[in-house]
Amino acid sequence: MSIYDGIGGAESVRAAVESFYTRVLGDSRLAGFFADVDISRLKAHQRAFIAAALGGPEVYAGRDMAAAHAGLGLTDAHFDAVVAHLADTLTELSVPGDRIAEIAAALAPLREQIVSAPGLSG
Template sequence: MSTLFERIGGEPAVEAAVDKLYLRLMANEKVSHFFAGIDMNRQREHLASFLTYAFGGKTGYDGRSMRQAHQRLVEHLGLTDTHFDALIENIVATLRELNVPEDLITEVAQITESVRGEVLNH
């Protein structure tokens, strides 16, 4: 069976989704403040690399853990479930805009949901 990474369209699809997602997030007043002062090119690279791994496109991920990467956001900027919900909503909207089939969007949402506890340091 092919990986989600392959079924979604591989590297070009992941990169397009990441670019569109960050445009949405930067325009979303619920979450845009989390990206103030962030090198967005570097941020895009990190997310694309993580998603490639999470979707089965590579076997390892050498970035920080979800807990480590988001700890400052939780402790100093108040990252909560409300913000994580907004992330999922924006991911779904982005993938729909890119005409990704609903079954793949559901799979992506489930993968995203599976890291909620780590991201929010629960």
């Protein structure tokens, strides 16, 4: 069974994305990065990305992670904060800890594509 199916499929991904962005947009370290972003569009991209990354049937057709985050000056601290918000979101949605660890492992390789200022604190 894929991680996607194990967490409840599309309905769970949708709930996770909604809760996740509530957390991220409420975080003063991260909110500024979204000031001029169409959040509804971003959520749709995020749902497709997460679903595809977790083995779901959706196809992610957005930009690659490096292109999507180029020029933002994201640091390891920013990446870690986002991952923490995702883990908290999944915990809130009763996703089992072993599934959260699988998801974190699946997303960890994206750090090198997203972080452009690794030595700086956020």
